[in-house]
Amino acid sequence: GGVITMDPGYKNTGSCESAITFLDGEKGILRYRGYSIEELAEKADFLEVAYLLIFGELPTKEQNEKFHNDIKAQSVVDEDVKKILDAFPKSAHPMGVISSLTSALTAFNPSSVNVDSEADMYKSVVRLLGKFPVLVAWTLRKKEGLPLDYGDKNLGYVENILKMMFRQPNSEYVQNKILVDALDKLLILHADHEQNCSTSTVRIVGSSHAGLFASISAGISALWGPLHGGANQAVLEMLEAIKEDGGDTKKYMAKAKDKEDPFRLMGFGHRVYKNFDPRAKIIKRAADEVLGNLGVEDPILDIAKGLEKEALEDKYFVDRKLYPNVDFYSGIIYRGMGIPTDMFTVMFALGRLPGWIAQWREMRLRKEPIGRPRQVYTGATERSFVPIEKR
Ligand code: CMC
Secondary structure, three states: OOOOOOOHHHOOOOOOOOOOEEEEOOOOEEEEOOEEHHHHHHHOOHHHHHHHHHHOOOOOHHHHHHHHHHHHOOOOOOOOHHHHHHHOOOOOOHHHHHHHHHHHHHHHOHHHHOOOOHHHHHHHHHHHHHHHHHHHHHHHHHHHOOOOOOOOOOOOHHHHHHHHHHOOOOOOOOOOHHHHHHHHHHHHHHOOOOOOHHHHHHHHHHOOOOOHHHHHHHHHHHHHOOOOOOHHHHHHHHHHHHHHOOOOHHHHHHHHHOOOOOOOOOOEOOOOOOOOOHHHHHHHHHHHHHHHHHOOOOHHHHHHHHHHHHHHHOHHHHHOOOOEOHHHHHHHHHHHOOOOHHHHHHHHHHHHHHHHHHHHHHHHHOOOOOOOOOOOOOOOOOOOOOOHHHO
16 A cells, blocks of 8 residues: 655655665765775676675685685586577577577576575576576677587686687687686676676566576566667767767767757666766777787777767756766777677676676565556556457
8 A cells, every 4th residue: 555656767765775886976976885996897706896796795715716616516508508509590689589599598497487595596696607608609609600518627707708709710719818817807897786787687576586597587688778878889989870870979969969860879877877977988998908919900999989088078968967978988899809880798798797796586585575666557447348349
């Protein structure tokens, strides 16, 4: 009973208490478990950050090693999963493929749904952290017509991801430190962002006690949309279109401001950040650095910088407090690394995985009730059924 408070888009509704990520949108602060994103991006590696998010503290050397070993022990995927992958057309969007494959993991590990203890939960967590990168690599390799194989247990988590993605048949894979560092940083920056659309999805699906894999699969679907994680792909397509169009950024600025035109400046704006997105600041610097180190000169980067400069000086964007977000520059780095555009959002999912897991685990440990918002009904009042011949 009681009065229902309407808040479409949950702009001012808290759905839970959480001890994982702190975000101050006015000041542009983002911290995982109290550590600033700037410091973590600089000093930590992705697996440490995953541990931190999920378990609350940075791991000791021993904890880190055990965690990594447990993950590696789970990094083989049932060969039958390849048959599912085979059934997708090559043209399938990788986000659809990866969400299906993640969902399919439940079919191959039905016991993963029962998480009555922390030990059960841990099993599901390391399973997913082990298998998801394999699924990501396979999704890419299938698209590119490359053989589907496994990683290398002697490598670090992120090194292994790169090797699984890029290894060519009949040739030694040479690890490129620039790529490893860049990917580590990008994954850390994406690792959690409190109750965003995909994370809220993971928590709400998980709140019905659906298993971890089903909950994450739903989160991946939520992330796919261009207003959320899909923006990284959309940004690059937008920058490409501007380049093709002769680099006329003004024209696209005008389109973005035109309320009759559905076009939005992709990679701009954020529900919570109203001053700047701290992740975007780090990524912008990293884009310069990584492309410089790789010796890549990408005219798209100049278009992005030009567009950003114009938007930051434009009354429309200033009035609405619209700033570049995490997705604005990330795609330029992914592209420099040789990752195809339609895989960008999959890379986001790879980074967000520990955050989703941490939030799901927290929700289960706190025994949160099933998520079930209310509504205000605006439909027809009571009426009588009319037989089909009389309608
Ligand atoms: N280009 C042009 N106008 C914009 C944009 C944009 N990118 N973003 C917001 N606006 C305008 C919007 O039209 C509205 O104007 P008005 O007040 O005149 O009606 C005002 O700014 C407020 O926008 P809103 O849509 O009410 O804000 P929201 O909090 O509901 O949406 C958002 C946030 C991120 C969905 C939105 O800014 C957007 O669509 N941005 C482009 C897509 C994007 O880059 N998404 C990535 C988000 S960051 C990380 C992630 O989740 O992946």
